[in-house]
Amino acid sequence: MGTSVAAHRNAIRALLAPLAAREPELRSLDDALGLALARDLVAPVSLPPFDxxxxxxxxxxxxxxxxxxxxxxxxxxxxxxxxxxxxxxxxxxxxxxxxxxxxxxxxxxxxxxxxxxxxxxxxxxxxxxxxxxxxxxxxxxxxxxRAGSDVAAGAVVLAAGTRLGPAQLGLAAGLGIADVPVRAPLRVAVVSTGAELAAPGEALGPGQIHDANGTLLAAALREAGLDARAAAVRSDEPGDLLAELNEAARWADLLMTTGGVSKGAFEATKLALAEHDVEFAHLAMQPGGPQGIGRVGGVPFLGFPGNPVSCWVSWEVLLRPVLAELFGAPAARRRLTLPLAASLDSPEGKLQVRRARVDGGVVVLVGGPGSHLLGALAGSDALVLVPEDVTVLPAGADVEVWLL
Missing domain, CATH: 2.170.190.11 (Molybdopterin biosynthesis moea protein, domain 3.)
Structure with missing residues (x-):
């Protein structure tokens, strides 16, 4: 039925692990929000410093x-x-x-x-x-x-790997710390591909669609604390995409494409990277089955599908958990077990990922399983993950829910 989600996630982890071992970067508190500590933070003074x-x-x-x-x-x-x-x-x-x-x-x-x-x-x-x-x-x-009743001088107040949110930055400021060692955020090039794409704001020609993937994926990455820049190759010429990736490889830590990884006749990403250290596979996941992974010009590469929901689910289910584990940021999604408001069907042998909304202690599916349903995605605040060996779930059945 295809490569398992767990196996592909492990491959992504191995691909990106060397980036997690890079030297720490010293940043001011104003520039450290959302990043992870690279070393333990030790209190230089007590809090309170006096009775x-x-x-x-x-x-x-x-x-x-x-x-x-x-x-x-x-x-x-x-x-x-x-x-x-x-x-x-x-x-x-x-x-x-x-x-x-x-x-x-x-x-x-x-x-x-x-x-x-x-x-x-x-x-x-x-x-x-x-x-x-x-x-x-x-x-x-x-x-x-009492002096030191909150924090004692010399104590480790934040462990390495801790994500720096407002409370953690406030603690550092209260201790008189102005700069913190952090794990530098990845610089990611996001390249949308396809001759059918038009930029947002442009009038659509016959057979065209607006490019949602660049905005969607780059925004998700930036929200997660990464340095993401979006570009688009609006053609199916493999040479055009390869030129864009080679240029991006000069500055990026990670190259990502959306589109051109399926089984069609004009899959530009597959054609462009045929001679590179890149593998293409089909995962046992719906949506988000077609995937690419490897290196281009020595830089880690991930190829996501072109349908917007497939692209976004690939980020949430495959890449985000690996970044949370390796870098400490972004924070892992909170996971709950909640009952379904209505029954659902799921394809045998595939992890189905449905968009949903949590309402009154139950989870309500939003839209169908289709990979093009941007409106349903925008109206969701959770993901429902249906295991590979489950084909039918009745209303009231407990499911795994990731809160967005």
Whole structure:
């Protein structure tokens, strides 16, 4: 029935593995979003770097409550002289016994203080125009963020391979780190092929269609953090495609084509690469069966089918999981098991990949299995993967779902 999806994915992994071993690249935080760390990130300082207040309130010494009688069920209350206020960013003086210091959220706890009492629990409950304030007793550590309670200096806070999202970049910034070592994103040349293609925005001639693949695949790659550039060879002349690929091989880490890999009489990609280290196969997958893999001018090459949905499914099912494994970015798709809203049929011996939408805890198929249904693709937020040995699934049957 054709090459298995797992076998072809393994071939892609072997093809791209050397690229994952390249030297790291140092990038600023502003330029590292979506990339993966190349080395463990070690905290140069602790977070918080000093004991600070979790609340707007009064910093106190809890020992000052010892020996004071209990006024009510809330415990002892006593009157304090009000010390100088402590705003965030200030280095406060030591807190002497019998005093309470107004302190703002995030401000450094003064030496001697070991707790913060929220201002709303004070009598009177304010900061302004106070010489004295009456406060209830609290336990040591109340509303205090201890130094290092979040991150200890010297600890590995992000492991190599971690994808750098906003939270990870924020952590690095909070630790004072301006540049991080990352796995450099692949530079990918995406080349659409076919004499029938017209550029978006151009009027269609007889028998022409607009080129969706270049936009679709390059956008998917860029969204995943790769440096993708799209081009098109709008002819079926093998020499035209070969010239474009040879030019792209001068700068790209990966060459990708869409179209020309099936069994037709004018398969330009097959003809252009007949003398190169490229193999063409038909996978046991629907859509996305025809595939090419190898090297052109020493540069890794992948040939995807020309139908838009086949092209996109090839990216999601074959290439994206390999990049997530080898490079740590893009993030792997989240996978769930959910019940089908309606029954489906699937061809025997093929992995069928259907577009779908998750709705109320069930998965609803969008459109049919056809490889040309761009409208259905645009209306989907999930993929349903039906195994090779399954031909019929009733409504309510559990299926593997990849969230997009």
């Amino acid at each position: 600070n207040s979790q609340m707007d309130g009064f910093a106190v010494r809890t020992a000052d409550f010892e020996g004071w009688p209990t006024a009510n069920d809330d415990g002892a209350r006593r009157e304090f002289a009000v010390a100088a206020p402590i705003p965030a960013g200030a280095v406060p003086a030591r807190l002497v016994p019998g005093r309470a210091a107004p302190i703002m959220t995030g401000a450094m706890l003064p030496e001697g203080a070991d707790a913060v009492i929220p201002v709303e629990r004070a009598v009177p409950p304010r900061f302004a125009d106070l010489a004295t304030v009456t406060l209830p007793s609290v336990e040591p550590g109340t509303f205090v963020r």
